[in-house]
Amino acid sequence: MHIVPERDIADLMTRAAAFDAVEKVFAAMAAEDAYNFPVIREALGHEEALYGFKGGFDRAGSTLGLKAGGYWPHNLEKRGLINHQSTVFLFDPDTGKVSAMVGGNLLTALRTAAASSVSIKHLAREDAKVIGMVGAGHQATFQLRAALEQRSFEKVIGWNLHPEMLPNLEKVAAEAGLPFEAVDLPGLKEADVVITITSSFDPIVLSEHISDGTHVACMGTDTIGKQEVAADLLTRATVFTDEVAQSTTLGEAQHAVANGSLTADQITQLGAVINGTHGGRASDREVTLFDGTGVGLQDLAVAARVVELAIEKGTAIEVDF
Incomplete structure (x- = not known):
């Protein structure tokens, strides 16, 4: 399994790469080569937080996975952390074995901007x-x-x-x-x-x-x-x-x-x-x-791309899992 920590995303993912990933996955969705799973979003009753999962499968891009995370409204004032927190998990669609864990905070911002840019x-x-x-x-x-x-x-x-x-x-x-x-x-x-x-x-x-x-x-x-x-x-x-x-x-x-x-x-x-x-x-x-x-497949597309970039640059952390 490859791990790409949040701290490494800014040096790896570009707006151009995010744009290309989102444009391709939108095309795959319309061609029915990719689909999103139902979204789960829950109020935790703790820290006024919302937590949930977005996922999907892109057959064209051979990408399977989910983004887990949500919104903790008091993070910034209490802990100096951003309020939105998320992590993307990717799986091998042929075996179901986990293949990557990727920091999702900056990627969420980049993929959201890429979507409007594509439009x-x-x-x-x-x-x-x-x-x-x-x-x-x-x-x-x-x-x-x-x-x-x-x-x-x-x-x-x-x-x-x-x-x-x-x-x-x-x-x-x-x-x-x-x-x-x-x-x-x-x-x-x-x-x-x-x-x-x-x-x-x-x-x-x-x-x-x-x-x-x-x-x-x-x-x-x-x-x-x-x-x-x-x-x-x-x-x-x-x-x-x-x-x-x-x-x-x-x-x-x-x-x-x-x-x-x-x-x-x-x-x-x-x-x-x-x-x-x-x-x-x-x-x-x-x-x-x-x-x-904002669909789960956007998150998976940009996460898969950043894993590729991290492997190419030799910065991905590889663990036996």
């Missing part, structure tokens, strides 16, 4: 110039860095419930040599691409805040009850997702489905666009929306 590549207008960010926390910086690689953006605009966090976005924009402007929510109409990455349980972005032709990547809703955008934006947009079953039950689409304004068969897997079985954006005025719910 921008395949759904945003080619002439997109302004990117809008809703949310300015730690994950937002990963999202923005990955997104900026997909189009020739000329400006970054951003909104956050707590404006004092907006310098996080401004710093990333400056690194890319781009101007940054803080805006109110109606100001998002200037954006050609909008990424939402919050933990909101109430809609923040309304349909009237989004211009025709915009691509919206909703990346924060991954739990029953969460909501970042108004349901009527989904009925206005052409909706894509990583996995339809998750989109309709715990993703951004759950609310439009619940009120009857959207049905599961109106939601398309992003992998179908990657594979060429769906045409993707149909016009420059069409609003496209990616509901990124």
Whole structure:
């Protein structure tokens, strides 16, 4: 068995490698060469923590495994640890024998950013110039860095419930040599691409805040009850997702489905666009929306890639298990 500790991930995994892994696994899912197992998520009744498992099997990539972890809301204040904690376990699909254990914290951030970045590549207008960010926390910086690689953006605009966090976005924009402007929510109409990455349980972005032709990547809703955008934006947009079953039950689409304004068969897997079985954006005025719910196969794909990189560089720890 190979072990890749959390401390080694940053020196091994690149945004490009994460993008490639996620794009391939989305394609495999749409081709029915890969599938996710049902998600298990439980409140522990201890430390107010949520703990669970995401897993799946990618026949095309010969990857089998699970990610175990969750959210400990008091970690940072009590222990100086990040609140999200996870570990990925990989197994040999031919024998069932465990093959790897990989730190999952940074990988989760990278794969989440890669998912929205893949959606921008395949759904945003080619002439997109302004990117809008809703949310300015730690994950937002990963999202923005990955997104900026997909189009020739000329400006970054951003909104956050707590404006004092907006310098996080401004710093990333400056690194890319781009101007940054803080805006109110109606100001998002200037954006050609909008990424939402919050933990909101109430809609923040309304349909009237989004211009025709915009691509919206909703990346924060991954739990029953969460909501970042108004349901009527989904009925206005052409909706894509990583996995339809998750989109309709715990993703951004759950609310439009619940009120009857959207049905599961109106939601398309992003992998179908990657594979060429769906045409993707149909016009420059069409609003496209990616509901990124976060699937276990994403975690397995990036974990398998980082194990390969660690073995190539000779940094993987090998143990007899």
